[in-house]
Amino acid sequence: MDAFETMQKHYQQRDLAARKWKEKGGKVAGYFCNNVPEEMILAAGFFPFRISGDPWGGTEVADRYTEPFYEPDVRSMFNMLLTGRYDFLDFLIIPHSRDAILALYYHLGKVQQIAPTLKLPELHLFDTPHTRFWMSGLYMRDRVRELKKKLEEWSGQEISNERLSKAIAIGNENKMLLKKVAALRAAEPPRISGVEALQIIGSSMFMLKEEHNKLLRQFLTEAARLPAKDGVRLFVEGSPIDNLQFYELVESGNATIVGEDNCWGNRYSDDPVDVSLDPLEAIAERYHLKSPCPRMHPMDRRVEYCLRSAVEAKAQGMIFFFLEWDNALAWEYPDQKKALEEKGIPTVCFEMQKYLLSDPERERLRTRIEQFVEAIGMDKKSARSAHARHAAQ
Amino acid sequence: MSEVRSVSGQPKAGSGQGDRSVKQLRSSVEAAAYQKEWFKKTRERISEGDPFALAQADTPHEIFLTMDIPVVPVQWWSAVIAAKRLSAYYFDLMNERGYQRNLCRYCCLPLACTMDHNPERAPWGGLPKPTVLLAELTCDSHSKIFHLWAREYGCHFFPLECSASTVSYSRWWERIKHHWDEVIEPHRLDLRVEELKALIRFLEVTTERTFSHAKFVEIMELENEQEEYFKKTRDLIAETVPCPVNLADQFASTMNPQWHRGTQWGRDQARMFYEEVKERVNKGEAVCKNEKLRLMWIGAGLWHNIAFYQYFEEKYGAVFVCSIYLSIAADGYARDCLNDPLRALASRHLSMGEHLRQPDWLVKEAKLHKVNGAVMIVAENCIRDVGRRFTQIAFEDAGIPLLTIYADVVDAREWDDDKIKSQVSSFIEERLLS
Numbered sequence: 054m055d056a057f058e059t060m061q062k063h064y065q066q067r068d069l070a071a072r073k074w075k076e077k078g079g080k081v082a083g084y085f086c087n088n089v090p091e092e093m094i095l096a097a098g099f100f101p102f103r104i105s106g107d108p109w110g111g112t113e114v115a116d117r118y119t120e121p122f123y124e125p126d127v128r129s130m131f132n133m134l135l136t137g138r139y140d141f142l143d144f145l146i147i148p149h150s151r152d153a154i155l156a157l158y159y160h161l162g163k164v165q166q167i168a169p170t171l172k173l174p175e176l177h178l179f180d181t182p183h184t185r186f187w188m189s190g191l192y193m194r195d196r197v198r199e200l201k202k203k204l205e206e207w208s209g210q211e212i213s214n215e216r217l218s219k220a221i222a223i224g225n226e227n228k229m230l231l232k233k234v235a236a237l238r239a240a241e242p243p244r245i246s247g248v249e250a251l252q253i254i255g256s257s258m259f260m261l262k263e264e265h266n267k268l269l270r271q272f273l274t275e276a277a278r279l280p281a282k283d284g285v286r287l288f289v290e291g292s293p294i295d296n297l298q299f300y301e302l303v304e305s306g307n308a309t310i311v312g313e314d315n316c317w318g319n320r321y322s323d324d325p326v327d328v329s330l331d332p333l334e335a336i337a338e339r340y341h342l343k344s345p346c347p348r349m350h351p352m353d354r355r356v357e358y359c360l361r362s363a364v365e366a367k368a369q370g371m372i373f374f375f376l377e378w379d380n381a382l383a384w385e386y387p388d389q390k391k392a393l394e395e396k397g398i399p400t401v402c403f404e405m406q407k408y409l410l411s412d413p414e415r416e417r418l419r420t421r422i423e424q425f426v427e428a429i430g431m432d433k434k435s436a437r438s439a440h441a442r443h444a445a446q
Numbered sequence: 447m448s449e450v451r452s453v454s455g456q457p458k459a460g461s462g463q464g465d466r467s468v469k470q471l472r473s474s475v476e477a478a479a480y481q482k483e484w485f486k487k488t489r490e491r492i493s494e495g496d497p498f499a500l501a502q503a504d505t506p507h508e509i510f511l512t513m514d515i516p517v518v519p520v521q522w523w524s525a526v527i528a529a530k531r532l533s534a535y536y537f538d539l540m541n542e543r544g545y546q547r548n549l550c551r552y553c554c555l556p557l558a559c560t561m562d563h564n565p566e567r568a569p570w571g572g573l574p575k576p577t578v579l580l581a582e583l584t585c586d587s588h589s590k591i592f593h594l595w596a597r598e599y600g601c602h603f604f605p606l607e608c609s610a611s612t613v614s615y616s617r618w619w620e621r622i623k624h625h626w627d628e629v630i631e632p633h634r635l636d637l638r639v640e641e642l643k644a645l646i647r648f649l650e651v652t653t654e655r656t657f658s659h660a661k662f663v664e665i666m667e668l669e670n671e672q673e674e675y676f677k678k679t680r681d682l683i684a685e686t687v688p689c690p691v692n693l694a695d696q697f698a699s700t701m702n703p704q705w706h707r708g709t710q711w712g713r714d715q716a717r718m719f720y721e722e723v724k725e726r727v728n729k730g731e732a733v734c735k736n737e738k739l740r741l742m743w744i745g746a747g748l749w750h751n752i753a754f755y756q757y758f759e760e761k762y763g764a765v766f767v768c769s770i771y772l773s774i775a776a777d778g779y780a781r782d783c784l785n786d787p788l789r790a791l792a793s794r795h796l797s798m799g800e801h802l803r804q805p806d807w808l809v810k811e812a813k814l815h816k817v818n819g820a821v822m823i824v825a826e827n828c829i830r831d832v833g834r835r836f837t838q839i840a841f842e843d844a845g846i847p848l849l850t851i852y853a854d855v856v857d858a859r860e861w862d863d864d865k866i867k868s869q870v871s872s873f874i875e876e877r878l879l880s
Contacts, residue, residue, distance in 0.1 A: 118839075120824060123832040149610045152586050152829040162614060163836050180610045183583045188644065189607055192637045350589035350605050380549050380827065381586030384594070387544035404546050 056271040057249065060256040067105060067259045072141050074100045074261070080143040080207075083174065085130070085157070086293075087316040088148040088181050088346065090197065090336045092326065095262065096212045096220040097204035103258035104139065105295040105317075106130045108409035118164055122378045125408035126295060127153040131160060134173065142174040144207055146200070149180045150348050151381065177203050184350045185342060194337040201333065217332035223262045224326065230269035231257065231322035233276075238311045238319075239366045242281040247289070247300045247310025254321055255295070282309040285426045288368035288398075289313040290359050290389060292376040298410050299374055302418055308426045312366030314359050320344050347382045356388045363398055370429045372422070373402040399432075401425040470733075471691065473719040474698035480711065481702050485570055488516040492574045497653045500573065500595075501580035502553070502588070503705075504795045505606065508669070509645055511708050512662040513655045518573060519705050520581070521746075524555040528749040528856035530569045536562060537857055550587045550827045551857045552746060557595045575599045577652060580645070582606040584799050585829050604648060606641050609634040611797055618801055619777040619810070626781055626793035638792035659787075665708035666787045672707055673780040675716035676700065679723050680768075680776035684815040688737035689767040690726040693755045697747050700772045707779070738763035739878055742812050744770065744837065744848075745823035750858040757867060762874050768815040770802055777807070799830065805840035812846050819847040819878045821870060825854050849873040 054062070063069055071081045082099040084091070094101035106129030115123075115132035123131075133139055134157075147158040158178050165171060180196050182189035201212055234253055237244040245253075253272070257265045284307040293315045294300070300310055312319050323344040327335045345354040363371055371393050375383055383404065390400050401421065407414060469475055492498045499510050503521040510517040527533055533551075536558035541547050543561065556573070565572040576599060581592045583605050596603035615621070615629045622629050646657045683691055691699075699719040706712040726732075741758070743766050748754050758764040778798055781790040801807060812820055820841055824831045834850065841848035851866055 118833070118835050120826075120832045120834055122826040124829075153832065155610055156829070156832055158610070159614065160833055160836075163833070167839065178610060178612045180612070182607050182609075183589065184605055184607060188637070188640050192607070192609070192633075195633060348586055350583060350593065352590050352593050375546075378548070378826075378829075380546075380829070381590060383546045383549055384587060384590030386546070390544065405548060 056268040056275070057253070060260075060265070060268050060272070061252045063256040063260050064252040068102075068139075068141060070260045070264070071100050071102045075141045081141055082144040082146060082204075082207075083139060083142040084146040084148070085154050086148050086150040086346070087321050088150045088340060089146050089179055090200070090340055091258075091262070092217065092220040092224045092336060093197075093200060093204055093212065094146070095223065096216040097208045098210070099144070099204070099208065100261065101258075102142065104130050104134075104145075105255075105258075106408065107133060107138070108296055108298065110138070118160060123156075124151075124153040124378045125376055126293065127151075127157065129408060131157055134161065135164065135171065137172070139174070140172065144177065145174040146177045146179050149178065149183075150346060151379075153379075175207070181340065183348055190338065190341050193341040194334065197333060197337040197340070214332050217336070218328070221326045221328060221332055221335070223266065225328065226266050227257055227262050227269070228322040228325050230266060230273065231319075233273050234269070235312065235319045235322065235366075237276055237279070238309075241367060242283060243286070243309050243311050244276060244279040244281065246282055246304050247287075247313070248297055248304055250310075251294070251297060251300055251318060254319070255317055257321070284308045285429045286311045286367055286369045287372055287426075288363040288366055288370070289315070289318070289372050289374055290363075291315065291372075291374040291382055292379045292406075293317050294374070298415075299406075299418075302410070302415055303372065303422055306419070306423050306426055307430065308422070311368055312362055314362055316346065319362065320346075347385070352385050352388070355385050356392055359385075359389045360392045360396065363393060364396060368398055370425060371398050371400040372425075373400060373404075374406060375402075375404045376408060377405040399425070399429060469692075469695050469698060471695040471699055471719070471722050473715060473722050474695045474702075476718070477698055477702035477715055480715075481705075482570065484706075485518075488518075489571065489574060491516065497577035497649075497655075498574060499578050499580060500556070500576045502582060502584075504584070504798050505580050505582055506642060506645075506791050506795060507705075508662065508665050508708050508791055509642065509649070509657070511665055513649055513653065513657055515577070515649065515653065515655070518576075520553060520556055522701065522705050523559075523573065524552055524856050525701075525747065525749040526569050527555050527559055528858070529752070531750065531858065532559070532567070532569065533750060533856050534859045535567075537859060548827055550585070550591075550825070550829075551854050552825065552828065553585075553588065554591045555856050557591055557598065560595060560598045576601050578649070579603040580606070582608045582795065584608045587829075602648075602652075604645055606645075607637060609637055609796070611800055614800075614804070615797075616806060618797070618804070619807060622778065622793075622801075623780045624782045626790065627784065630793045630796050634796055635789055635792050638796055639789050642788055642792055663783070663787050666781065666783055666790065668710065668713050669708040670780045670782075672703060672713040672716045673775055675713070675720045676772060676775035677777070677780075679716075679720045680772050681814075682720070682723055682727060683767065683772070686727050687740070687816065688732035688734060689740065689765045690723055690732055692733040692759070693743060693747075693766040693769060694752050696769065696772050697752070700775050704771075704775055704779075734759040734763055734765050736763045737765050739819065739874065740765055740767045740815060740817045742766070742768050742808075742815060742817045742820040743823070744808060744820055745825075745831075746855040747771070748823065748853075749856050751861065751863070754863075754866075758870060758874065761871070762879070764874055764878070766821075767817060768811060770808075773811045774798070774802055778802070803830070803833070803837070805837045808837055809840050809844045809846070812841065813844070817846065819849070819873065821873070822848055822850045823855060824850055824852050826852055827854065847873070847877040849877075 082094045091101040106126040112128045112132040114135040326339045499517040503519040507517045540558040592603045703712040703715040755766045783790045
């Protein structure tokens with residue numbers, strides 16, 4: 054099995070490595086979003102495991118406790134926690150990221166009161182601020198210290214600076230290698246597809262980072278031999294995408310997704326931790342000031358980030374993909390659309406999308422994507438002809 | 447009532463729903479008149495160069511009051527726009543500007559109104575440009591709405607962090623007045639105090655006014671007196687059968703003084719409300735002499751259709767006797783300053799949103815008011831409502847039937863009056879009268 058196939062296997066069988074770790078006597082700390090310092094979990098000697106949803110897994114148990122308009126990916130994660138799909142977790146760290154994720158902390162507590170026999174991992178709320186102000190940074194620093202204390206309590210051992218620095222080095226290497234993967238997508242022509250990229254990036258959050266780094270190094274060594282991808286270059290903005298349905302649909306036509314702005318994609322590998330600082334201070338600063346997650350104020354940074362990322366990826370078109378009820382992102386959409394179109398990048402928007410795409414929905418999306426891609430292709434062709442005519446004159 | 451038209455000029459379906467509500471209390475009529483007059487005078491002051499703030503309802507208005515800076519609460523303004531039946535027009539406008547239809551409404555209606563830049567259409571001539579916008583980032587959308595709003599006005603937005611509670615303090619209402627420093631975690635209070643200090647300095651710099659500590663303490667004390675009247679009023683309404691005051695009056699006589707909390711007018715108005723209710727109780731006056739059922743309304747007021755509540759009084763003798771507004775005024779605001787009034791103020795709003803939604807507190811209020819059933823309005827565009835099923839479960843466990851209706855409190859476009867009345871009627875007939 055080559056490096057990519059191994060990463061693909063871990064993307065598909067997400068609990069594989071964590072369960073093996075557990076079988077060997079290790080402990081697993083689950084977390085949501087990319088706002089929890091994985092480095093600290095690793096330094097505590099635990100397996101850091103990012104929680105994701107399952108579009109095919111149903112939400113029957115979660116539906117008993119939440120309204121139908123709860124964001125569907127988070128509803129799925131909630132359901133998986135309630136039905137034992139994450140029974141290998143010893144601890145669970147819930148950040149104050151988007152509202153739907155924070156709500157999980159309270160929902161799990163309430164369900165535990167209603168159903169005391171339900172087995173849940175021990176919970177910790179990591180209360181991250183939503184502004185970049187210095188004062189909020191101090192609050193973040195205190196919360197990072199609090200998390201360290203909690204991890205030490207769970208593990209029964211102190212997390213030394215040395216252990217932290219080592220974990221930071223592993224995490225930074227992972228980010229650096231993933232940036233090289235991102236560069237392969239931004240290359241002309243791209244060398245890997247969006248579907249492949251999501252699996253490479255995502256598997257990093259389901260495996261031990263050192264193992265993942267080995268695979269990435271191996272994969273990158275062989276990257277020169279990767280076949281060129283063709284088709285219109287598209288960028289995806291919008292909701293976190295923790296599965297392949299939409300990317301497979303887009304890339305089944307004449308298009309390649311060369312980048313995205315979400316925490317299961319390229320944004321995950323931004324901003325290494327500054328190794329010149331005290332490790333805990335550096336972690337606090339990195340997770341406070343990193344590339345803007347949609348929860349962060351002000352939204353202008355999000356608009357600028359989206360535009361810059363699309364331009365750097367040499368995107369010819371932008372797809373906005375919003376899961377149903379994931380509303381916060383949609384406030385940025387008119388500004389992002391305007392900024393992109395001013396740069397000559399056309400956009401198409403799919404709002405209120407289901408987490409599990411039905412066959413009719415897939416067909417509807419496929420038709421609209423094909424039309425969008427075709428229109429970009431025609432524009433490109435006519436621009437080339439105009440350029441040729443101009444050169445001939 | 448004039449016909450409301452959509453942006454494209456077409457008459458709006460669903461914008462002429464229901465009749466106007468009937469207010470029975472002098473205090474609520476006077477409060478509404480005062481509010482309108484206050485708004486007019488405030489406009490005059492602003493036109494002469496006075497500063498002015500627009501702030502979320504659950505933010506420390508007391509800071510502005512101390513500095514004699516008029517403040518308009520966003521939710522109140524949203525309710526005014528909805529009550530004037532302009533929400534459909536403004537939301538259509540927003541949608542035409544590229545903002546999706548499924549976004550939150552209650553907190554963004556004033557933004558939509560501002561985007562119109564047409565004072566002639568806006569209620570009471572619209573809001574002038576504020577000096578500052580203030581909001582706690584209590585949901586993902588707040589930071590975006592206020593950012594866009596500040597841009598629309600060309601003014602500053604001062605965001606307050608919304609730190610998250612790590613513990614759910616049960617029976618908070620018994621401890622919050624005197625022991626708020628136990629109910630709210632110290633690290634959250636520390637951050638909010640620092641933010642309030644920063645806000646004060648920001649206002650001192652931008653308005654060249656000084657924050658008077660003595661005046662601030664006086665405001666905090668006046669506010670405690672005001673909330674004490676609300677507590678007495680709530681208790682009186684809760685114990686009196688049949689109910690002496692309808693929900694429309696309760697809204698007006700609570701919310702208007704609350705938006706001027708800490709002023710002498712606010713305190714006096716709360717006292718007037720209490721005395722008027724007491725007088726009605728003594729005289730045996732009731733909303734509905736033939737009261738058969740007592741209902742609780744959970745969620746924000748149905749601002750675009752306040753008359754909705756009266757329909758069930760007439761049809762079934764079913765009276766809505768309580769809502770979160772008077773109840774939270776009674777239980778959630780008063781603070782013993784414990785020699786640190788700024789920290790006490792910080793504690794007032796930090797967990798209010800969470801306390802308002804805590805199922806145990808809602809059940810306590812339902813029992814206190816001896817309700818037979820509850821109707822809970824849930825907005826599909828409000829992330830903070832996603833956990834409302836826990837309220838449903840708590841009510842059912844307490845033996846109090848609860849009906850959930852899905853609708854928006856300010857957006858009249860999707861309100862189907864017949865359908866919702868039919869849902870509530872079926873609930874009454876099948877679960878409360880059978």
